[in-house]
Amino acid sequence: MRKDEGAATTSAELRAHNLARLLRAVHGGGGQLTRAELTRQLSLARGTATVLVRELAGRQLIEELASPADAPADIKVPRTRGRPTGVPSAHPQGPVALAVDLRDDSFTLAAFELTGRCTVLDRQEREAGSGTGVLADVAVRLKIRRRQFGGRVVGTGVAVPSPVSAGQMVQPTLPDWQDVDVAAVLGSGIGEDGMAAEEGPILAGNDATLAGLAEARRGVLRGVSVALHLHVATGIGGVLLSGGLPVTGAHGSAGEFGHMPLTGGSGPCRCGSVGCWELDAGARGLLRAAGQPEEGDRMLHAEQVIAAAGTDPGCAQALARVAESLGRGIGALVNAQDPEAVGLSGLAAEMYQAAPAAVRAGYLATLMRFRRSEPPALLPSTLGELGALTGASELVFDAFLTPRGLGAWPAPEQKTA
């Protein structure tokens, strides 16, 4: 439970609590739910909901539309007692979460509205240079975008290719990112008075973990009670989600599933351990199986192996072997964690779609017998490339959509243009 979801004791607290609940419901519903549906979902009195919606609209947090903003024209808006009910949606001057997907060789920057609508603003490949240089480039772009959106920016989420502990990249892929404090290098997000700066906090998370969070909120794992998500790139990461909330461990660095010896290997891994699953089931494993060098853009080359599997018997054999290793690891993790469904993104989704029989063979081989009659479904991602970015934006909205977060949202007349 969130800290500020505890008992509200005064009527002002109750009102702040209900405003945050309603706004979270608008966010969670992606701006598709009518006021009547939200009122029912939150068990509010109709009059109370009306007052709350009016206040949120007055503060430019939402705008009530006649029909959902992104709905096809032929969708009929439900009516209550003969009158149309409005659809609380993102206000055109409402809050914006900036999100960054940081990779070894590139970054993407996007803006998310309250209802989750995403606009990609910048994509930049890394030119020859250091990881420090990439972060400097990100900081410059963020500064420009924060200025562009002015007081609307309520925070910045950053997905990074490293386990994150207390905001630091603790075992990144690039050596010069080691122990980098993401918020500190991208503008602290802390104002001079020690409170959150006007543009809100900067929140970092592991990219695979955030991809899973995004699937639970807006993708294929939505509504799944206990979900396991696996993202395969050069490495394998992910997250266990219980009731939509990520289980990220005591320090925030759980979910390093690729660094478990799930497929019986014994070779040394870059992480310091031996026999790691990702050596067999990640991009490196696929390239090694296909007899290709594990250098350069490994993801791109691994995708080329998958694409060639239809015509090249060597690539087909390599894909089958690695897809089976992927399945074996998934079975072992399902034995341990008993999820209702397993989400797959990155190469995991691509391998499953290209070689479903091989993945399933490995999966069923390692599942305990009593689980085999109804194995948890394997669900390829619906968010794809936007997964980590979307998860990063959810970190920001999780912090903002609380009584405390909303308290920092200025009334329109106080906002500086």
Ligand SMILES: [Zn+2]
């Ligand atoms: Zn490892």
